[in-house]
Amino acid sequence: MLVPDFPLMAYAAAVEPLRAANTLSGADLYRWWHAAPGGGPARASSGIAIPTDVAVGAAAPGTDRVFVCAGGNPAAFDDPALSAWLRDLARSGAVIGGISGGPYFLARAGLLEGRRCTVHWEHVPAFEEQFPEADVVRSLFEIAGNRVTCSGGTAALDLMLHLIGRDHGPGLATGVSDWFLHNRIREGLSPQRMDLRQRLGVRDPRLLRVLAAMEANLEAPLARTTLAALAGVSVRQLERLFADGLGHGLHRHYLGVRLDRARQLRRETALTAAQIAAATGFAGADELSRAERRRAAGTAARQRTAEARDRPEGP
Template sequence: MLGNAPRELPLTTAIVLTPSFSMIALTSAVEPMRMANRLSGKTLYDWRLITVDNEPVPASCGIEFRPTATLEEASGFSTVMVCAGIEIYNFYSKTLDSWLRRMDRRGADIGALCTGTHVLARAGLLNDYRCTIHWENLAGFLEEFPEIEVSTELFEIDRNRFTCSGGTAALDMMLNVITRQHGYELAVQVADVFTHERIRDHHDHQRMSLPARLGVRHPKLLAVIALMEENLEEPLSRTGLAREAGLSTRQLERLFRKYLNRSPARHYLELRLNKSRLLLLQTNMSVIDVALACGFVSASHFSKCYRDFFGRTPRKERGLPPLADLDEHQTS
C-alpha cells in the first residue's frame, strides 16, 4: 500500500472497526480510494469492513456498520487498517491481536486510524516504529507506552506501518498514499472533487494554531500560554512566566484580563484540569498519579479543584463510588 503502485490491482484493504470507532476517520480513508477508482476508470483499491465478532458495530455517533467480510476471509489482503475511537481504552481482543500479528508475518502493511494506534501498540506492532495519534489521546498513550516513539505529526508512514491522528488527517494520509502509488495528478484530482484545497503532508500540525484557537494575536500573551502548555506537570510561577515573556507580573495580569477575561493562574489551572480529565478517561493511572502529572501537590487539592471546575470528583468521572478526599488520597 505504501510504496509504488502495486504489481496487482486492486490493492486489497481490510478495515477493522472497533466499538465506537470514529466515522469521520473511516470515511476520510475510504472515500479517497473510492474516488481514485472513479477518476482513474480502474479498480485501483478494494476494501472490506471487518469486526472481531462478525456482528454490526456502532460508530461513536451511534450509526451501526455491518461487516462485509470476516477476519479469515480478509487474511489474504495486502493492507490492514484498524479504525478506533473514544472507547478504545475499554476494548481488548486477543483474537484481533493474534490476527494482526499473523497478518504482519504474512507481510501485510498495517496501520491505524485515530486511536487504532492503541490496538497496534498493545499487539506489539509498533515496537521500533514511529507513530502518531490524536492530540487528545497523546498524554494517555505516552503513559501507557513510554517505550514507543510517538509524534504529534498529522500522520506517520514508517516502512510498512502507517498511523494518522484521526478526523480528516486520514484524508491527507490517503492522498499522500495515492500520490506515491499512482501519481500526484490523480491525488490532486481526488482532492479537488472533495473541495479539499490543499493536500497536507505529515509535518502539518494536528491542532489549530494558538491564535486561531484563542482568537488572540498578542505575541507575548501567546508566548506565555505556549509556556503554560509545555509545563503542565511542573507549573511555572507567575513571576517565571512574566520573566520569560519580558513582562512584569502586573503587565502579565493585565494582558490576561484584557484578552481572555481571566487571571493567568486561572488559565493555567484550567489547562492542567483539562489534561487531568483526559488522563482519567484514557489511562488506569491512580488519582494521585494523575494529580502529580498535572502539577497538583495532593489528591485532595486536585479533587477539590476538579469538582469545582467539572462539577464532579475525579472518582465520579471514572464512574467509581465517591470517597472522602482523605480516603481518596490514601487509597489512590
C-alpha cells in the first residue's frame, strides 16, 4: 500500500530483497501487488510513479502480508476507506505492517493498541502525542505477532532479510544481503540514529552527557546549573565545552533543539500553537513565535555575512 509522497528508498529496500530472493533461489517464493488510496499510480516523494493493480477495499485472497509505506506528513493524510480495509485484511488473517510513516495508518485503524511498534524517528514525537495507547520504541523494526512496523529507509532491507530468513532459512537471507553489498544484517533492536558522538562530531564524554539530557528534556528544559552538575563542571566551564565542541553556546544549542522539535510537531500534528509551545518548554505560543523569528533573523544575518565574506573583491 503506497500512500502519496511515500519514500522511494524505503519502498525499494522492502521490495528488492524479495525479488533477489526469487532470483537467487530460482523459485517464485514471493509475489506482490500495489495499491494506493484513490487508485491510479502512486507517486513517490521524488516524483516517480508506481502503477497499482489492486483497489483499496477489494478482496485480496491469498495475501499473507500487507505493508503500508508512507512518508512526508502521514499525520495529515486520513483515509477512512484505507483504515477499514486494513482492519478487514487483519481479520482475514493477513499480517499488517507499516514502513517509515506507515505505522500511522495502522494506529489510526486501531491495529497497534497495546502493541510494541516503531516509526521513523522524525515522526516519533507526533506519533506518541496522537497514539498514546501504542508502545513506541526507537528501533529499526518490530515484529509483534501479526503486526510488523519498520522505521523506514534502509531498515526495510534488514526487516525483509529477517523475514526471508524466517520464511526460507538464514542461508538465503545471507545470500540476498551479500548480493546487495550489505555486509551486516542488523537486528531489529538496533538504534535508528547515529549516536551523538557521530551525529555532532563530539568526543568529550561530559559534553555528550549534557547533550543527551537536553534531547530528553524538552518539555521542561533543565537549568544551566543542573546541566553543569551532570557534566561535573562549573557553568562557565560547560559554556567553554560548548564553544570548543560545537562552536556556539549552551543556550543557543538547547534553544535550537527545542525549536527543531516544535517545527516537527507543527508539520506532523494537529496540535495547537499553545500545545506545541508547552511540549517544547515555552511559556506560550507568543514566546515560541518570538524565538522562531529571532532564529530566522539570526540565520539570515549569518548567511549575509558569509556571502559578503565569500564575495570577490572589486578591481
